[in-house]
Amino acid sequence: MSEDKELERQLSELLSQEAELSEEERQEEERRRLSPKYEIRIQTELDPIVEETLKYRSIAKELDGRYDEYMKKSGKTSKESE
Incomplete structure (x- = not known):
């Protein structure tokens, strides 16, 4: 049961940390998590x-x-x- 409590404690910490972030920090974090809009493709000689x-x-x-x-x-x- 101690493992469950440890996981619950870690989750609680993560949630409280996110709540403490300012709006600007939150937006920056969201931008960082977004996938890139562009892909780089390389044409090769052999398939x-x-x-x-x-x-x-x-x-x-x-x-x-x-x-x-x-x-x-x-x-x-x-x-x-x-």
Whole structure:
């Protein structure tokens, strides 16, 4: 039971700390917690999904054509890897 009381005490402290923050500090904390609006994407030469699929297909045959459409869009086929 002491663990439950310890958790309750920690929660109480956290809640009281948030109540003690000024409005400006609270807004700053909210801004900090927001996810960024922008993403950075890097274009690569090799697609890891295509490369891995080609490796698997060189080892064994797929039961379903799950990645066939994706491979067509990439412009690579398993015959090119051989």
